[in-house]
Each structure stands twice: as C-alpha cells, then as structure tokens.
Amino acid sequence: MTSKYNPKLIEKEIQKKWDQEKKYESKIDNREKYYCLSMFPYPSGKLHMGHVRNYTIGDVISRYKRMKNFNVFQPMGWDAFGLPAENAAIANKVSPKEWTDKNIENMKAQLRSLGFSYDWSKELRTCDSKYYKWEQLIFKKFYDAGLVYRKKSLVNWDPVDETVLANEQVIDGKGWRSGAQIEIKEIDQWFIKITKYADELLNSLDDLDWPENVKLMQKNWIGKSKGAEIKYKIENSDDCLIAFSTRPDTIFGVSFLAIAPNHPIAIQLSNKNKEIKEFLNKCKEIKAAEADIAKAEKLGIDTNIKVIHPFTKEKIALWIGNFVLLEYGTGVVMGVPGHDLRDYEFAKKYELQINQVIDTGKKSLPIVEKGKLINSQKYDGMTSDEAIKEIINDLVEMNSGSELIQFRLRDWGVSRQRYWGCPIPVIYDEESPKVIEKEEMPIELPELAEGSLPKPLNQNKSFINLENNLQRETDTFDTFMDSSWYYARFTSADNDDDIFDQNTKYWLPVDLYIGGIEHAILHLLYSRFFHKALRDIGLLEGDEPFKRLLTQGMVLKDGAKMSKSKGNTVDPQSYIEKYGADTVRLYMMFTSPPEQSLEWSESSVEGASRFLKKIWNLVDGRKFEIYDIDNNFSKEELTLRRKSHATLKKVENDYEVRFSFNTAIAAIMELINSIPEDFKSENASDYQKFCLNETIIFTLKMLFPISPHISEYLWNNFKVEGSDIESSWPEFKATLIEAEEFELIIQVNGKVRGKINLNKNSTQDMAEQAALTVENVKNFIGPSEIKKTIYVKEKLINFVI
Template sequence: MTTPSTYDFAVIEPKWQDYWKQNKTFKAIDCDTTREKLYVLDMFPYPSGAGLHVGHPEGYTATDIWCRFKRMNGYNVLHAMGWDAFGLPAEQYAVRTGTHPAVTTAKNIQIFKRQLEAFGFSFDWDREINTTDPNYYKWTQWIFAQLYKKGLAYESNEPVNWCPELGTVLANEEVINGRSEVGNYPVIRKPIRQWVLKITEYAQELLDGIDDLDWPEGTKEMQKNWIGRSTGAEVDFKVANTDETIRVYTTRPDTLFGATYMVLAPEHPLVAKITTSDRADAVQKYIEVTHTKSDLDRTETKDKTGEFTGAYAINPVNNTKIPIWISDYVLISYGTGAIMAVPAHDTRDFEFAKKFKLPIICIMTPDPKACEAAGVNIDEVLAGNACWPEDGILMNSSNEEVSLNGLHVEDSKKAITEWLEKKGIGTPTVNFKLRDWLFSRQRYWGEPFPLIHMEDGTVKLVDESELPVILPELENYKPTDDGEPPLARATEWLNVVDPETGMKGIRETNTMPQWAGSCWYYLRYIDPHNNEKGWDSEKEKYWMPVDLYVGGAEHAVLHLLYSRFWHKVLYDLGYVTHPEPWKRLIHQGMILGLSYKDQRGALVPNDLVQEKDGKYFHKETGEELAQLPAKMSKSLKNVVNPDDIIKKYGADAFRLYEMFMGPLREVKPWQTEGVEGVFRFLNKVWRMIVNTETGELVAEISDDPITKDQERLLHQTIKKLTEDIETLDFNTAISQLMIFVNEFSKLQKRNRKAIETFVLLLSPIAPHIAEELWQRLGNENTLAYEPWPKFDEEKLKLDQVEVLVQVNGKPKARIQVPAEADKDQLIEIAKQNPSIMPLIDGKTIVKEIAVPGRLVNIVVK
C-alpha cells in the first residue's frame, strides 16, 4: 500500500476499516468485570431496496462518536448492528416478480452493510443479527409462546379493512374515503380472525414506568396520552318500561343532573332490543351506513350524525326520562360503549344537542374570570346557549338524599360517586384509551406463529424443542381467493399430526407483524449465537439495561411501547433483570433536503429549477422560486445519496458535516456546500501535521515547551470536547476543534504532545484521519483505546481578564483587571476608568452591580 502525502481519504479510509476488521478492534467483551460496561443502541434499519439515505448515518454517527469517546474513557462498550428485515416491500416485490423475499432481503442487507461499513462505524460486527434468520425468529416465536402461556394472547374477530376486489386486508392509511388507495375499489369493515396481545393488562405498569425514564419529555407525554388513563364512574340507567339497564362510563359524574339524553354506539348490543318499531327502519339504516365507514372516516367528519331509538332511559339522580339515541361519535371499544350526554358541559354533546334540538340544561356557574379568558359569555352558558366544560360551582343538582349545589367539580365528583355506590347504581372506574394489540397479519413475509389448530377445536402451542417453525417456500405470495393468508397455500407445511395423540391439526396461517422482531432485538445483541436460549442470563445481567438508545421520533409510541410491554412480561417471568429496557433515549432530528416553491406555494422538483445570481427560477415558466427545506423525496428530486458524498469527500467529512450542521436533536436542512467546508478543515488538519510534498511530518512539529497561551487553548479544547461529546453537542465540539487548528496552523513551533492530544480529541468524530495521523506521529497501536486527554482547570486560568463596564445597562468601556478581582475591587477600578468617570460625575449612584470576570453595571440618576 502506498502512503499518500496529501490527504487521500480514498486510501486512508479503507486502510483503517480493514485494520479494525482484521484486529476485531471493537469487539465487546462479555462479562468483563474489570471495566464498566456501556450498552449503546441504535434503532436498526429496515434494509430497503433504495439503500441508505442521509438520515440513517445521523444517529449512527452520534452513537459511534459516543462509543469511541467512552472506550477511550475506559468503558467496555457494546455497540452492534442488525436488520429489521421482515416487512411488506420485499413481499410486494415478490408478488410482482416472483422473487423470494429472502433473496431480495439478502441482497438489500448486503448493500446496507457495505454502505454502513464505509462510514467506519465501530460496531462489533460479530454480533450482527437479522430478524428473518430462523435462528433469530426461533426466539421471537419463543417469546410469543411465553406470552401465550401467560394468557396474554387470544383469538378475536376484529373488524379490519377488507377489499374484496384486491382480496386483501388494507392498513388504515391505505384506505381513502372508503375506497382502496390502489385501484379505487370499495373497502368494507369485515371481522377476521386475529391474534391479539393483551397489552392492556400492562397499561398501568407501562404508565407508571414512564416517570423514571430519562427520555425526551415530549415522548413521555405522548406515551402517557396514548395509554390515556382516565378516572370516573360507571353509572346504571334503567330503560323506561323495560327490565333493561344501560351502564355508561363518565369522567364527569358531577354533571349527572345535567344529563338530558343518552347515546349508544351503533354496535351496542342493546340497540336492537330497545329500539321501538316506528324507529326500527331509520336505526337499521344508520347502522348500515356506519358499517361502511372506516374508523378514520367516522372520526374525520366532525359533523354529528345519529338516530333516535324511540326508547327512554331514567336518570337515576332525578328520575327524569331522557331519550336514547345512537351515534357513531360514541365508540363501542371504549368504556361501556354508552354515554350520558351533558350538552351544557361537554363540547361533543353540545354539538349533537344543537344539531338535533335536544335540551341543554346548565348546572354549573363558571368562574367569570376563566370564562372571560376562554372568550365565552357567561350569560350564554347559564342560558344553555354555550358550552362550559371547565370547572365551576354546581347548582340545580340535588335530590332528597344528596346535594352538589355550591360545590366545585372535584368535590362534587366525590360526593355523587359515594352516593351512587351506596345506592348500588354506580362504581368508581378507571379506563384506558390503550387497546389490545392486533398482532397478526395476513401476509407471507413475517414470523409464523408457533400454533396449531387441532381437529377438536383446541389450539396447541408448538413444543419448544420444535422451534423454529420455519416459513415454508411458496410459489405464489398472494392471499388465497377466499381471503386466507398466503401461508394457506403451503399445503404440506399446513397439515400436521400430533406425534403423541395422532390428532390432526392445521398450522396458524397468519404471521406476526413487523413490530415483533424489533420488540426484543436489543436482547439478542447480548448473546447473538446462543442456540440454547434467546440470551444468557449472566450476560443479560452484565449488559442490561441499554444506557443510551438513539432513534427517530416517529417510533415514539408504537415500537417503544410494544417493546416495553414485552420487556415487562419477560421481567415478570424472570428472564430479564430490569423492568425497563432503555434508560436514556434521544431522538435525532430529521435531515431535510432543499426544495423550491413557486408563488402559489407549490413545490417544484429540483430538476426544474435553475440558479441565476443567487436567485432561483423555474426552467419552464421562468417564474422566480423561493428556496426552502422540505422532506427528501423521490418526486422532489432532492434526495442526497451518502455514497456520492463519501466518494467525493470521504466518510470522515460526511460524519463531521452531519454532526456540525446543527444540534443532533433538531431538524436540519442538508446543504452540500457545508460538506466542502468541513472537508477543507480536514485538509487543514492534515497540513498542520503532514508535509504534503514529502509525506513526512511537517518541520514545525517540535519538542520545545509549549507557551502558556497555547497550553490554555489546548486545555480549553480538551474541556470543550470532553463536555460536549458527553452531552452529544457535537456541533459546538467541532467548532472548538476548528479554533484549535486555526491557531496551531499559524505556529512555527507546534508542540508534539499538543498535536498528539488534538489527534486524540478529533478521533471519535473523524476516526480514519485520526488513526492515520496517530500512526504517522510514530504510534504503533490503534488510538481506539488510548486514554482520553484530561484537562487541568489551573491551566485554563488567565491572569488578566477583560470586564465590560456598563452605565445604566449600556456598554461604555472594557477594562483589563486581575482575574481574581472581587466585586468591590471591580467597582472601584471601573469608577476610576477615564471613559467612565465623566459619565457618573455629579450624578447620584443608585446601584452598583458587579459580576466577577464578566461585567460591572453602574446605575446613575
């Protein structure tokens, strides 16, 4: 191999990637008790055919820098990569072309791996995992078996979006206005047998666990809202002239006296029973219309619809007869599927009552101030012409046994709930928005369930010794004509005979959703080649929990919640030692592309834009366009391919740029010119150390002692890098490296020790160039485990510091003072300053403020 004299990343980068691979430099050592462990996790990618985009390496670079930094600080770091490789695109490709999804997947993984390796990430590649590998999904099936045995999996007929023309089930986002997005065919709601996981059984635990997590507050809030715990009461209402009782759920039992009607979900089981004959036709028609709508349609149209059933309920607090309606704004899946409507104090009920001219009775005097702040007229509320859903003082709310009058909402809730309980017609109740998890898909490319439907109607779990249940080969990946999943075509695989009893059975033909494999992958990295267990418990104890998890905010709820659920189950079963899998979580911000819009605000694809004198014009219409950041997309032609950038500037420049462009957590627009800037910086670093004519070290490298100013800059740089890398503030860390290079490049004598220290500081961020320079500086081993430089506070101190002097808050002078000068001394020096004296002379000094090392402010009158 030639040793280049100029900064030739195309030679240097493969050289060191090869070195790390050959020497297994980044091998994580299991159960090494001599060092502190650190488990750093990235969200593993779905290996799509499009290859890596610039968003992937953002989070991966951040964790890589952190890992390299922590290794130099003595940690035993576990950092690995794998493939979340089950999923729809490979299957759809298979349906179109007949190519087996495993073939497509293997090809895509190869591309992804080559791309990731080109970044020089310090993964322990010996721990690579793949969710579609039978040795991996064996344990996904095993975990399902544990859930099943614990009674957390059940079969249910769940309504799904069924498209008869396409013969398939569609996801909610694939259905638009009741028709399929592809082909515009009608879609109906059809109950299909599904496997469902009882995540609701863990709702409270999942909620309780959130508070102690070091996660972004917004994400924690989103999980809390998703779980959606509410407290209230269930109340029984008798149906007039029948023996039927309808139970409603309300969070506002205090408003019982204001209930003027009742609403049932159209699917409520009592609807048919209580509907009067004269209303039957209308009610039946309404139910049919509701059924053709998807959940999305039902919630999108805010305009309230409904029908009167003809029946009446008796309000138990005052024996008033109130009409019973049905409407799709009441959901069968939440609470009891029935509500009492209090239009005066609930906005949805108010809208409904207005539309159908139902009575509105105000039973609460709002706080006038709160009312005004909300822009609501208090008299309108009292007259029943406006809705007030907030706090207030109750009125018109009493019967012979209980009175809420004069009480606030909270106290009223307590009082009325106690009364309801005593009468045996109500109970305090907790409800969750969280629904059980629909866990099966009618697809081919997913984990088969380890389940057999036996002849006698029972379901048998496949014995652990027979796992994995391997996905069978198929010719045709489409669902069958009668709507069975593709696996129903695998006739040989399908039929089994129980070896013990001789009973026949049919395997489950649904497969697991893509979430399954990603629910526990962080446990497999710990022990990826174990054939006896999913993971060894000693290793689990050593490595878990994950210390830092970095990934996109789009997974804030689903993946992160599902995975926490599985982990809690495994914890309860004693397979893991911590109740939560990830201690600290960070979301990297999205990287946007540059795009252009015309005067009407329509986006114009980048290939139709031309630049002229710093302005942008439409190639065809000539209209001037405005530049703006927009999501990268094929249609806008603004996708940046990392391969192109690495080819032109190298991986170190790419890494440096993505970390320098702004704070990790923020959304940032990609600007290729910015890469040029950091590339220039790397060249400058190279020239600071290597003579580009000879390839030898530059003559300026010196063993002479360092000056005090240089030493201060060095220690400032160590301090800044140490602190900023710890907190993942890479953009400011890099700017400090630039300041160092700008100064040291000017020096005729560049102290060898200082230069070596700089190379170590640069190494986590730009590891290839750093290794190369480290070697050229005469070191034999990789710098990956060199001790991280330490800074000395004493060496950061200045003898003299500049302090700003303000008069009445306006900057007036800058003075040099001894660094240790205290407040009184500062004020004294400031007052004697020639440009300050005339400003305060003859005036009354009202106040004197001094902040040592920063400023003095003299307030005069």
C-alpha cells in the same frame, strides 16, 4: 513531504485494518460495560440520511466510550419483516426473501463504508427462523402466563383485492391499489395484555434517564384517568348501559348518551332499522385510524331508545355516534354539551338540549374547566372536586355506579393478515386454538413458488391443512413484536441452543439507546412491556430495557420527512463517494444538534470537507518529538495551551453529558483557528512546537469518534510512542484552564456600553470604579444619579439611572 488528503484510499486501508484485528468484537471482561444500541433499520434497499445520522451518533458515543476505557458492545441487525417487501415483490416480481436479502447485503456494505464500529459477529435478522423461533417461544410463554387472548377487532378491508389494508394503504378512504372504497370489517385476532402492565409502565417511567418529552408522551398515551362508571338503565328493559366519565360532577348536564357504531346494541338495531343500517354502513367508510375518526365530521343517529338518568330519573336519548370508540372504555359516552367541546358541537348540530351545571364565572358555553355546581339539586354550591366524591358515593349507594380508574392504553393486537411476517405458532382443532410446543418450533414461513406473488397465508392450502383435520393459524405477527426484544437477543445472537445466556446477563440493560423520535411511543412502549413480561417469566433481569435514551429528530427536506412516496430523498451514497465517510459523518454531526430535526442543506458538506483538509495539512508530514524544555512558556504559548485544555474539557462535556456534537466540533474548529501562524513554521521554537504538538494530539483524539479514519491515519504517522489512538482519552489540566483576567461587561440600564479587562481577584468596588472611568459609560450616565448597581461576579456590571 506532505501528500494530498485522499479519503477513499485511507478509509479503505483503515477499515481493512479494523476488520483484520477484529477490533470491534466484544467479549466479557472486567472493565465497566457499555451497551450502545442504535435502532436497527428496516432493510429498504439503501441507507437514508436518517440512518446515517442515527448510526453516526451511536458510533461517536461508542468510540468515545471505548477511549474512556469502557467495554463497549455495539451490535447491528435487520428489522427484516414488513410490508415494503411484499409491495416490492408485487412491483418487481422478486420474492420478499430475495429482495430483503439483497437489500441487507447492500446496506451492510454501506454501513461498513461509513466506518461504524459494529460487532458484526452478533448480527441478526428478524426474518431468519433462527431469530423468530424464539419469538414463537416467547408467544407461548406469554400464552401460558395468561397474557394472550383472542378478540374481534377492526381492520380496513379492500373488497376488490380481498385483502386487509394497513392504514397507510388507505388513501382518502380508498384502497391504494384497487381504488375501491374500503370497508371496516371485524375479524378475530390475537391480543396481548399489555394493559396488565399499564400501571408499572407508567410508574417506572420516573426511574428512566430519558428525555422528558418522551416520558410525557408515554404517560399521556397510557392515559391513566380517575373517574366513575355510571349505569344508565335502558327503558323497558332490564339491561343497563355503563358509561365512563372523568367528570361525574357534570352528570346533571347529561342530555344524551352515545354508543359506538360497532356496539352490540347498534348492530342489533341495524337488523331491524334501515336508516340505522345505512348509518352504520356510512361509518364503515372511515378508516380505522384514530386521527381519521377524530377528524371526520361528527355524525350521529337517534336510536329512539331512552335510558334513565340515575339521579333525575329523566329519560335520555340514546344515540349512535361515529366518534365513539368501542375499544376505549365501554364504548358508551355520556354527552354533556354544556361542558365538553365535542359534545357541544354534536348537540348544536342535532339540536339537542344544552344544560349548564358548572359555573366558573365564564359566560359562554361550553365551560370545560372545573368550577362550582349549579342546577344539580343537592350538589349545588359544591366545587367540582367535592361533587365528584359525593356523587360517586351516592352512585355506589344507589347501586348505579362506582369509582373507576381507566387507562387509555389498549391491549395490543398482534395479528396481521400478511405473508411476510413471523407465523403465529397456533394450531386449530375445529375452532379451538392451541399454541404449539417448543419442540415443534419454529413454524417456518413457507417459501413462495418461483414467480408467485406473496399472498396472506390463509390462501396457502398446503400450509394450513395438517393431518387429522387440524389447521394452522394463518396470521403473522405485527412486526413490532420482532423489534420488541431484539435488543436482548443481540447479546446472544450467536447462540442457537438458548434464547439468552450469560452474555445477556452481562450486557443488559442497554446503557444508551438511540433512535428516531417517531418511535417515542409505540416501539419503545412495546419493548418496555416485553422486558417486564420476560422478566416475570424469568427470562430476563431488571425492570427496564433502556437506561438512557437519545431521540434524534427527523431528517427533513423542504420541510417534510424524507420518504420515497414524497420523492424528496437524498441518497447518502453519492456523498460518501464524493467526500468520504469522515466528511459525511462530520457534516451530519456538525449541522444540527441530534434531538432537533435536521433540514437537509446541500451546501455545507463542502465546509466539513474543507475542515478535514485543513487538519490533514496541519498534521501530515509532522512527527511527534520530545523537547527538552522547562515550564517557562510565553503568554502566547500559554494561551494556546489554555485553549487546548479548555476545548478538551468542553468536548468531553459535549460528548458525554449534552450529546451536543455540533458545538464540540465548533470548539475544535475554533482551537485550530487559534493556532498562531509562526507555531506551524519550521523555525518555531521547541516551546512553540511542544504547544502545537499538544494541540494536535488533543485534536486527533477529540476528532476520532466523529471522523475516525483520518484521525487514526494521521495519528499513526504522527506516532506518539506506543499508543493507539483509541486506547485512551487525554486528561485536561484544570490549572491550565484558569485565566488571570476576565472581561467585565459594563451596562447602563441593561444595555452594553463598554467592556474592560480586570484581574480575577478584583472586588465589586474596584470593578465599579474601573467601569466608571470608561469614556462611553460616562457619556451615557451623564449627570444622572445612579439609582442602583447590579454586579455579577466576574461577568457584568449594570448601572441603573
């Protein structure tokens, strides 16, 4: 007697069983290890579709790898510090801690209901001092290793709320809450020398099994470029300005120099000159984000200072430009309007001279490509590359410059003027800072008084002031610090005495890391840096944290990233409740390949559910039996067996090599559709039943990683003696997959005009002759002469007439 598919019931039952058996707690053993990690979530309250997608991918691979007899470690935790908790606290009058704890509880229940095979015994949360005390220790070790320093840096300042705002909190130049015009302010902040590792971060990209586009993004972000630093003497002064340029061959085309608005010279001038002061104030209205600076109208002001061109000795105007970044290079750019688009527009606007010094044959300026030098004195006629070498040589000789390798990558500012983060473990004696000793860690984040709103720590007197006039640092860490080493801490998360232990050694590196493409640069680069720095300190081994990377695309709705602020979110919970976890997981995997963005569509969830019902109806009520049969299968039976084994082969490749779950599912659907009706009937022969059973066994095994509850439940009732569905992956028989015939596609002038079945050992001659007997092919060739015949073995023949 068959029953109805009831996901709610069976999913609970199966999950309970997994829990009781502690099935997914991992221990060191002698199998090959596989550390499968999905990016941990920010506990925003509810899982969103992006999470469901991310974690389903991770779970599918983890379960598949377990079936392939790997010792799999799949942990989960919480990236629990961050801005949203503070915002929620202000909006709902709950403390960030309470809000976060509650969210974690909710989301954990959701993750459990989705049937993910996590090792919860290693759960961690970054807002827990058991976690961040080690982060404070890492900071100390970095400090001792000379990787930490203090520097002035820019922040968005809201003058009404008197707080520092994140870039996303500045909307059209105004504070999101107060509506006040923001100001750029310069304050002292802690920096970590990621640039010390710039070369290694660049070079070891080659060894990573990562998507090429991510490697390319990181490469461009690090931005190693070769060029020259060129000294320009300031007229009537002993001082020099040093500009960096990747194109010293254009030096005879320089018509101005521009410095950043926060360059010391600019600030100095603003004290004497009202116009400059006004200009600098105007520059302060553009928020600190690179995109905003780049998109803003290019503005400048002439300082009336002149600098001396090192070759021509001509006087060149010195400008202040709002597009110049002090953080990048020296904060001085040389303007060559003839050969740079941005400089060209700037020169047009302010009517500056535009000189052509490179010739490529192209008529209109600017010419940004390399070419032959003109109007460049003795360098005329040289190619750009020759001239670059010569000019740098001559600059060195004149003591006016040198070759310089420059990185776009900047040091990492880790200070945040916020409450809900890891306190930076520093104490000030007067002005001089000292990182505290390990024994005094953790510096715990002070709890908020009942009902009070989160405020930056510098407003918390009892936190700041210590005995003997000592004062605490009040900045907290950038939350990217928290997420830069959690992958390693997972392995030892239950160890309170040591940051890492023998488990760390066993499980690292992460074999597969899965997360959103939006983290392609920052998070992944910071983590790579952390790993290398921790290696050099002696805390970790190996050069890279993540061996292989899978970046999933965004989940979009109406063409935009799902986000609360856009109000276009779709809550997975209602779908889990209505259809069950297996359907949601199946839908997520079926609807588009993981690396592509997924446009949410309501309607096809139903289809996923329908397919599971179909599987249920096929298997439920059936029992595995051993039949007394020989090898005399009929053609139809062999066709099903071939399909079963071929599907298994394809699915294996799709899961493991291509991460192409949608095509794997499609193949399983095809297999199910191809089962002949009479094989399923009670009157089926033993041969037919044998073939059907084989198909069922393969299908349940193949489906298990994606929809584990229904697969395991049906498997247990179907019962193949002494076996657990997760214990092994079946093996396909290559000899069964081979067919005797193939379909030959017949083309005339590249267009399909016929198809015939041929034996696999047919020669080209035989194929050609057979093809020419096809009526439609004959019609298309007609009386014309066949000029050429292209034959692709066992695939296609093309007659060119």
